[in-house]
Amino acid sequence: xxxxxxxxxxxxxxxxALPLSLLLAACSAPEAGNxxxxxxxxxVHPTISGSQLAVYPGEIRARHEPxxxxxxxxxxxxxxxxxxxRVTQGQPLAELDAEDLKLQRDAARAQLEAxxxxxxxxxxxxxxxxDLLERKLIGESQFDAVKTRHDSSVAQLQRARAQWQVADxxxxxxxxxxxxxxxxxxRSIEPGQVVSAxxxxxxxxxxGEREVRIDLxxxxxxxxxxxxxxxxxxxxxxxxxxxxxxxxxxxxAEAGLRTFEARVAFSSAADTDQQTKPxxxxxxxxxxxxxxxxxxxxxxxxxxTADGAQAxxxxxxxxxxxxxxxxxxxxxxxxxxxEVVSSLxxxxxxxxxxxQLVREGQRVRPVDRHNRPIESDDNLARR
Numbered sequence: 001x002x003x004x005x006x007x008x009x010x011x012x013x014x015x016x017a018l019p020l021s022l023l024l025a026a027c028s029a030p031e032a033g034n035x036x037x038x039x040x041x042x043x044v045h046p047t048i049s050g051s052q053l054a055v056y057p058g059e060i061r062a063r064h065e066p067x068x069x070x071x072x073x074x075x076x077x078x079x080x081x082x083x084x085x086r087v088t089q090g091q092p093l094a095e096l097d098a099e100d101l102k103l104q105r106d107a108a109r110a111q112l113e114a115x116x117x118x119x120x121x122x123x124x125x126x127x128x129x130x131d132l133l134e135r136k137l138i139g140e141s142q143f144d145a146v147k148t149r150h151d152s153s154v155a156q157l158q159r160a161r162a163q164w165q166v167a168d169x170x171x172x173x174x175x176x177x178x179x180x181x182x183x184x185x186x187r188s189i190e191p192g193q194v195v196s197a198x199x200x201x202x203x204x205x206x207x208g209e210r211e212v213r214i215d216l217x218x219x220x221x222x223x224x225x226x227x228x229x230x231x232x233x234x235x236x237x238x239x240x241x242x243x244x245x246x247x248x249x250x251x252x253a254e255a256g257l258r259t260f261e262a263r264v265a266f267s268s269a270a271d272t273d274q275q276t277k278p279x280x281x282x283x284x285x286x287x288x289x290x291x292x293x294x295x296x297x298x299x300x301x302x303x304x305t306a307d308g309a310q311a312x313x314x315x316x317x318x319x320x321x322x323x324x325x326x327x328x329x330x331x332x333x334x335x336x337x338x339e340v341v342s343s344l345x346x347x348x349x350x351x352x353x354x355x356q357l358v359r360e361g362q363r364v365r366p367v368d369r370h371n372r373p374i375e376s377d378d379n380l381a382r383r
């Protein structure tokens with residue numbers, strides 16, 4: 001059995017511990033070297049948004065576009081016009097089968113003639129009894145009975161005359177006529193079709209004033225107001241602006257499209273100039289300089305993301321280069337940029353790309369769109 005001195009045992013323990021410490025050092029060194037550097041992040045400043053020139057496509061329409069309908073129901077026997085036809089006031093457009101209406105008119109005429117005969121007889125009898133009363137040959141009660149019969153015949157005659165007038169009008173209503181000069185823009189009936197009273201048969205663009213119809217997205221309706229000045233340019237006459245103004249704004253969005261109809265009226269000079277007078281169906285562009293009632297910022301569309309219904313952007317803390325969410329309200333969308341209302345300032349840095357690849361509090365390295373370090377800020381330059 002061997003006996004070792006205490007100092008020799010201590011030396012052995014030290015030698016055994018050295019390889020373990022070196023191994024731990026070797027394992028920990030690569031971990032320190034694997035720490036990822038901050039990822040590059042393209043950041044931009046918000047731009048203050050004031051008034052801007054918005055462009056909306058539109059179509060030339062008539063100021064008055066009445067929907068024409070029969071005032072009585074029946075079967076259509078003839079359709080006399082088609083879409084695109086020019087019509088004049090009083091021109092027949094379509095006809096209904098009026099046989100039943102004519103029979104009703106004849107019956108009303110017969111009742112009127114009977115009421116006239118009854119009234120004539122009652123008048124003659126009243127004259128006779130008045131003469132007898134003056135000669136004291138009859139009493140007051142007998143005369144009052146005859147007078148009551150005469151008054152009743154007068155009322156019946158008035159009622160029969162009114163009923164005949166209604167029946168005669170209804171027979172005339174079987175022919176639908178143009179209320180004014182204009183152009184037929186839509187047709188909804190065919191011969192043989194049974195229509196009800198008030199059902200639209202045609203839509204007519206009346207001659208006279210012309211205007212432009214445009215459709216506004218619901219997020220932009222608040223920027224417009226009635227009588228707001230705008231500029232109109234016809235596609236057929238580029239470079240020839242026409243002054244106009246917003247005449248009407250629809251209070252409700254169209255079902256399905258969720259857009260609001262607006263009507264733009266031309267100035268009186270443009271509407272009477274035959275050389276530049278807009279024609280029905282022409283395409284046009286409406287230029288409107290709009291402004292937000294609330295201060296807003298302009299940001300790239302790629303900078304905006306959403307968490308459910310809430311839109312937000314990533315704002316970078318310029319002191320420690322970390323990203324933090326900032327809620328925004330988008331007031332309008334464009335092809336490349338959007339306008340937002342938020343707590344952002346023109347000095348803030350906002351992540352403009354890769355918004356779905358970052359997380360709250362993540363540290364980044366700010367660069368521009370050409371991957372060059374941003375040095376416009378002193379704090380950023382020192383980093």
